[in-house]
Amino acid sequence: MIKKYALSFGALVLALSLAVAAAACGGSDDGGGSEAGTGTVSVLSLWGGGEQEAFQKVLTAFTAETGIKTKYESARDFLPVVRSRLAAGNPPMVAIIPRPGIVADLAKEGSLISLDDLGLDADAINDNYSEAWTNLTTVDGTTYGVVAKANSKSVVWYRPDDSKVQPVETFDELKTMTDGLKSDAQKPWALGAKDSWTLTDWFENIYARTAGADKYNQLFSGELDFTDQSVKDALTRMTDILNNETVSGGIDGALGLDFVGGIGKVFSTNPTAHMYMEGGFVGGIALADVNPDLKPGTTIDFFPFPTIDDAVGDPLVGGGDVTAAFVNNEDVAKLIEYLASPEAGKIWVSTGAIVSPNKGVTADAYPNELVKKEAEQVTGATVFVFDGSDLLPGALGEDWGTLLQNVIKDPSSMDGHLDQFQQQAEDAFAG
Amino acid sequence: MRESGLQAVPFLAPALILAFFFLIVPVLWTVALSVNRTRGLNFGDEWIGFDNYERLLTRDSRFLDRDEFPWSGALINNIRWLIVYPALCLLLGLVTAVLATRVRYEAVFKAIIFVPMAISATAVGVIWLLVYSPDPEIGVLNAVIGSVGGDPVSWLGRNDTVNYAIILAYVWASTGFVMVVLSAALKGISQEVIEAARTDGATEWDIFRRIQLPLLSLPIAVVAVWMIINVIKVFDIVYIMTKGGPGGASRVIAYSYYVETFENGLGGYGAAVAVVMLLLILPVMIWQIRRFRSEAVVS
Numbered sequence: 001m002i003k004k005y006a007l008s009f010g011a012l013v014l015a016l017s018l019a020v021a022a023a024a025c026g027g028s029d030d031g032g033g034s035e036a037g038t039g040t041v042s043v044l045s046l047w048g049g050g051e052q053e054a055f056q057k058v059l060t061a062f063t064a065e066t067g068i069k070t071k072y073e074s075a076r077d078f079l080p081v082v083r084s085r086l087a088a089g090n091p092p093m094v095a096i097i098p099r100p101g102i103v104a105d106l107a108k109e110g111s112l113i114s115l116d117d118l119g120l121d122a123d124a125i126n127d128n129y130s131e132a133w134t135n136l137t138t139v140d141g142t143t144y145g146v147v148a149k150a151n152s153k154s155v156v157w158y159r160p161d162d163s164k165v166q167p168v169e170t171f172d173e174l175k176t177m178t179d180g181l182k183s184d185a186q187k188p189w190a191l192g193a194k195d196s197w198t199l200t201d202w203f204e205n206i207y208a209r210t211a212g213a214d215k216y217n218q219l220f221s222g223e224l225d226f227t228d229q230s231v232k233d234a235l236t237r238m239t240d241i242l243n244n245e246t247v248s249g250g251i252d253g254a255l256g257l258d259f260v261g262g263i264g265k266v267f268s269t270n271p272t273a274h275m276y277m278e279g280g281f282v283g284g285i286a287l288a289d290v291n292p293d294l295k296p297g298t299t300i301d302f303f304p305f306p307t308i309d310d311a312v313g314d315p316l317v318g319g320g321d322v323t324a325a326f327v328n329n330e331d332v333a334k335l336i337e338y339l340a341s342p343e344a345g346k347i348w349v350s351t352g353a354i355v356s357p358n359k360g361v362t363a364d365a366y367p368n369e370l371v372k373k374e375a376e377q378v379t380g381a382t383v384f385v386f387d388g389s390d391l392l393p394g395a396l397g398e399d400w401g402t403l404l405q406n407v408i409k410d411p412s413s414m415d416g417h418l419d420q421f422q423q424q425a426e427d428a429f430a431g
Numbered sequence: 432m433r434e435s436g437l438q439a440v441p442f443l444a445p446a447l448i449l450a451f452f453f454l455i456v457p458v459l460w461t462v463a464l465s466v467n468r469t470r471g472l473n474f475g476d477e478w479i480g481f482d483n484y485e486r487l488l489t490r491d492s493r494f495l496d497r498d499e500f501p502w503s504g505a506l507i508n509n510i511r512w513l514i515v516y517p518a519l520c521l522l523l524g525l526v527t528a529v530l531a532t533r534v535r536y537e538a539v540f541k542a543i544i545f546v547p548m549a550i551s552a553t554a555v556g557v558i559w560l561l562v563y564s565p566d567p568e569i570g571v572l573n574a575v576i577g578s579v580g581g582d583p584v585s586w587l588g589r590n591d592t593v594n595y596a597i598i599l600a601y602v603w604a605s606t607g608f609v610m611v612v613l614s615a616a617l618k619g620i621s622q623e624v625i626e627a628a629r630t631d632g633a634t635e636w637d638i639f640r641r642i643q644l645p646l647l648s649l650p651i652a653v654v655a656v657w658m659i660i661n662v663i664k665v666f667d668i669v670y671i672m673t674k675g676g677p678g679g680a681s682r683v684i685a686y687s688y689y690v691e692t693f694e695n696g697l698g699g700y701g702a703a704v705a706v707v708m709l710l711l712i713l714p715v716m717i718w719q720i721r722r723f724r725s726e727a728v729v730s
Contacts, residue, residue: 079696249583
């Protein structure tokens with residue numbers, strides 16, 4: 001009995017002391033200016049596998065140059081991990097944030113350290129990037145990090161050895177080609193709509209090319225209502241090209257299939273569809289995980305998402321991840337500065353895993369023609385818009401994808417869903 | 432000899448203190464969060480009363496949609512779970528337990544039914560993802576349908592099948608447990624009672640219906656309560672198999688809690704979901720505790 005009592009008491013003391021310790025650590029991120037580092041920087045991101053290996057090469061080069069060690073942690077469920085660690089007062093020192101909309105959320109909560117507070121020259125760092133990218137890291141005039149990598153999301157993947165698909169330049173041609181393939185043994189489109197962001201990417205490409213970049217940016221920043229006619233027109237156009245007749249397995253089948261499964265429909269050894277619309281990163285995943293026998297340029301290639309309206313042109317829809325600091329010390333500042341440098345960018349892109357938005361990284365740094373072509377598209381775009389669902393605050397990004405799943409299933413339900421989403425959006429943008 | 436209650440205090444204190452810090456405080460904390468305008472997962476400065484609850488129950492169509500009949504949303508899905516899952520588990524568990532006692536290879540049979548219990552819910556989800564795959568080359572179920580000439584069905588992509596598809600996977604994983612518990616209880620029924628019934632001319636069905644089933648009512652109730660509480664909390668298998676999709680059609684309460692709190696960073700709103708979940712579980716627990724008490728009196 002006494003033993004048990006002592007044990008319980010010990011546990012209680014332990015629990016209380018942990019609580020006190022956690023509370024003591026909590027407030028350490030206040031105040032400006034860099035403190036001395038501890039010699040190790042922890043970095044958290046959602047990358048695993050090939051993407052992690054590529055990033056690790058950059059971290060290794062950083063350690064070789066500065067002597068500062070790094071500790072990389074991977075969390076596929078990035079947001080839940082970051083939020084619970086923030087709540088516990090134990091955030092990672094540096095994190096690579098996959099949704100820039102979250103950067104603003106975290107900055108407003110006071111969780112992020114600005115470049116100025118880190119003792120870095122924000123203007124000098126931002127000079128390496130065009131404004132489209134620095135907008136993502138800047139909240140109310142303060143810069144909270146650097147864009148780590150970029151991706152084009154305006155690409156249609158196909159097999160050049162598939163004689164029934166030719167690269168097209170206008171949406172009308174794409175529609176004609178789609179209609180012509182409806183009765184083919186292979187359906188025109190593969191779609192992995194179980195991952196709802198594949199649908200948001202479709203919508204964004206169509207919307208940017210019909211309503212234009214200005215309206216696009218207004219829509220995803222809460223200035224334009226989601227019930228606007230331009231949204232409905234874009235959705236109608238989208239369900240016009242993606243429906244039970246054109247999508248392999250039908251819409252229900254697509255809603256049961258994830259993003260990688262969609263790649264398999266076109267690029268596995270037994271294809272059941274002709275084309276797949278998704279980001280530049282499809283190439284790397286297809287080559288590494290789906291079918292290693294693919295030959296870039298011969299059995300796998302892409303063409304840019306076609307023009308819909310000549311007057312609007314081809315705004316490029318792109319995605320990107322933001323590197324930001326949660327802890328303020330000199331080592332962290334050095335790592336952020338290094339990741340913003342062209343040297344780090346060149347090492348990174350040489351792995352073929354990413355495209356760098358850094359102006360100092362030139363085309364010759366890219367290892368194969370698929371990535372080089374994507375990089376040219378990203379840097380050569382006259383108008384660039386950022387992946388809209390990633391820009392939406394809080395719950396909206398997720399809910400927008402859920403809405404599109406419902407609309408693609410039943411286009412006639414569009415109005416009701418949009419009305420309701422608009423109400424949620426007003427709440428979220430106000431909060 | 433009658434002792435004053437005070438003497439018990441020092442002996443109960445350690446347990447009470449632990450229960451206070453690790454059960455009572457977190458519950459109160461959650462309730463407080465749910466009426467606060469939180470910043471991330473931490474308390475903010477503003478108290479907003481029942482706003483979160485009002486929004487949750489009237490304006491969140493993913494949680495409760497009363498616009499058209501039948502109602503839908505995470506809460507309704509949980510009710511669907513609550514009805515289908517315990518009923519199917521009990522039925523299959525009871526049938527397999529009773530039938531198993533009547534065959535010679537009972538041990539092997541029971542071992543096979545019990546194996547899924549050794550698999551984590553995560554792995555169960557992955558296994559059934561493959562079973563349900565819309566691609567007949569991957570999905571066993573669609574391969575079978577294809578072999579008799581049917582078109583593949585996207586079990587997890589259709590609103591009308593997705594919930595039942597997940598529930599069925601979970602039933603597969605828990606039937607073994609129900610069977611083992613009921614089977615043990617069946618073994619506890621004295622053989623003499625059954626033989627006496629046979630001598631009196633009872634049929635096998637009579638024996639099951641009038642002797643075994645009434646004597647099994649206690650273990651059945653215990654297992655049912657365990658399953659009901661489990662089902663209100665169900666999360667893992669939904670997360671693995673559909674992430675609440677398509678279009679939010681397979682969300683359950685615990686999944687809503689996870690999304691609101693961690694994905695969306697709305698600590699207060701998530702806490703409101705958790706409180707609703709607690710309120711649903713509470714009556715079941717009170718009922719269970721009452722029953723324990725009444726049984727203690729009887730025995």
